[in-house]
Amino acid sequence: MHELHVHDVLGRKAAGHELTAKEIELFVERVSREEIDRLQLGALLMAIYTRGMVQREVTQLTAAMTRSGEVLRWPDDWTVxxxxxxxxxxxxxxxxxxxxxxxxxxxxxxxxxxxxxxxxxxxxxxxxxxxxxxxxxxxxxxxxxxxxxxxxxxxxxxxxxxxxxxxxxxxxxxxxxxxxxxxxxxxxxxxxxxxxxxxxxxxxxxxxxxxxxxxxxxxxxxxxxxxxxxxxxxxxxxxxxxxxxxxxxxxxxxxxxxxxxxxxxxxxxxxxxxxxxxxxxxxxxxxxxxxxxxxxxxxxxxxxxxxxxxxxxxxxxxxxxxxxxxxxxxDEWTVLPRAPAIEDVCATDAGFVHAVDAMAVARVCAALGAGRKQAGDSVDHRVGITFLVRLGDMLEIGQPWAQIHHCGNLTDAGRLQVRQALRLTAQRPSPAPRVTGLVQRQ
Structure with a gap:
């Protein structure tokens, strides 16, 4: 009987075939032991990316990955x-x-x-x-x-x-x-x-x-x-x-x-x-x-x-x-670290707060040090942004609507990006719920 190799698994997925449970198990086993060639691993990931997987494959891949290490066990009377x-x-x-x-x-x-x-x-x-x-x-x-x-x-x-x-x-x-x-x-x-x-x-x-x-x-x-x-x-x-x-x-x-x-x-x-x-x-x-x-x-x-x-x-x-x-x-701020500088952001127009561009705010926070560009980077826990208004609030020109907490590294471009993240409308917007849908077991 032909012995199964990662090369065979790669070829079948690259050709658009569904992988068997045995093929998936072999792939995950080699990955977890770090016994797979990096070029083969990259090619197989790209094959999955381009060819996709049916639900059966996804479930079997998930199960094999779960079994690649320890599975925590708890007392029978716990609801975990x-x-x-x-x-x-x-x-x-x-x-x-x-x-x-x-x-x-x-x-x-x-x-x-x-x-x-x-x-x-x-x-x-x-x-x-x-x-x-x-x-x-x-x-x-x-x-x-x-x-x-x-x-x-x-x-x-x-x-x-x-x-x-x-x-x-x-x-x-x-x-x-x-x-x-x-x-x-x-x-x-x-x-x-x-x-x-x-x-x-x-x-x-x-x-x-x-x-x-x-x-x-x-x-x-x-x-x-x-x-x-x-x-x-x-x-x-x-x-x-x-x-x-x-x-x-x-x-x-x-x-x-x-x-x-x-x-x-x-x-x-x-x-x-x-x-x-x-x-x-x-x-x-x-x-x-x-x-x-x-x-x-x-x-x-x-x-x-x-x-x-x-x-x-x-x-x-x-x-x-x-x-x-x-x-x-x-007072939580006697325990938590605080940024040395706090700077107000004021409205340049009047109107009702319709939205705040989440990604624009996030980019400024990242530049201040709140996130990391790659694994292993340090994070500055002190920096970030506080919003002084809620969606639907009325703002006047010159009214502070946010505060930027920083350590002296806030740039003029960052200030502008935060100011431009604010979305105002002439009419008070209707409150929008966070939860918009539910996906349950079929």
């Missing part, structure tokens, strides 16, 4: 859930959502990532808190889940090692936006967490990877079908990312805003996303309707139980008790 976002400007939803779910009795072993591009990721935001450690072993994660109910950590070396190799190769082979590769990367890491239920936040718009709702729904469908095919009860919300989420962009600024949300205050659109995503998880876990679940999450934010879980999580992951208490119940 998580959320994943495709990323957006000002997206600090995970910070209040994980402790709110823990307050409802769920276990949330949230494995998150760092930002690559305009702003920091969830881990970068949390590392703005002195002492917070995102590096946790499986044993430390379990201890935190037992004591608190949630943790937010980075991907360990033993979780989905095949994904680390593929992710780096996708960047240099211009295959980052391949739907099958995106899907298998996201779902394999969530499957390795040992989840029972997963909710996805798939964003579209100026500040998102997907530019319109139709394309967001297409990738959401693949993600939902793949995760359900892996035995994880999954649904996806389609959400708008035309304007930044909440009123801050930048790591420490977003932590402070997340704390305000956990205190039952803050931006309405942030609360909308937290409660809607949490409500879906309640339904997916079989504990009631999504509407009822959203009410339970809102109550956890309002009554302080979610805030207390957040404080406990901080301590469990290395923050001192005094700092954790001060951050949650005192």
């Amino acid at each position: 859930v998580d959320k994943h976002s495709t990323g957006g400007v000002g997206d600090k939803v995970s910070l209040p959502l994980a402790p709110a779910l823990a307050a409802l009795g769920f276990k949330v072993p949230m494995v998150s990532g760092r930002g690559l591009g305009h702003t920091g990721g969830t881990l970068d935001k949390l590392e703005a808190i002195p002492g917070f450690s995102v590096s946790q072993t499986a044993g430390q994660m379990r201890a935190c889940l037992e004591r608190v109910g949630c943790c937010i950590v980075g991907q360990t070396q033993t979780l989905v090692p095949a994904d680390r190799v593929l992710y780096a190769s996708r960047d240099v082979t211009h295959t980052v936006d391949s739907a099958p590769l995106i899907c298998s990367s996201i779902v394999s890491k969530k499957a390795a967490e040992g989840l029972q239920a997963l909710v996805l936040d798939v964003k579209y718009g100026a500040g998102a990877f997907q530019r319109d709702a139709r394309h967001a729904a297409e990738i959401a469908r693949m993600l939902v079908d793949t995760a359900n095919g892996m035995g994880i009860s999954t649904a996806a919300l389609i959400t708008s990312m035309e304007s930044p989420i909440g009123q801050t962009v930048g790591n420490a600024l977003e932590v402070a805003e997340a704390v305000r949300c956990l205190r039952g205050r803050g931006a309405a659109d942030l609360r909308e996303l937290v409660t809607a995503l949490g409500g879906q998880l309640v339904q997916l876990a079989g504990r009631g309707s999504a509407q009822h679940g959203a009410q339970l999450v809102a109550r956890a934010l309002a009554d302080g139980s979610a805030l207390d879980k957040f404080r406990q999580m901080l301590v469990c992951q290395g923050v001192s008790e005094p700092d954790a208490h001060q951050l949650c119940h005192g």
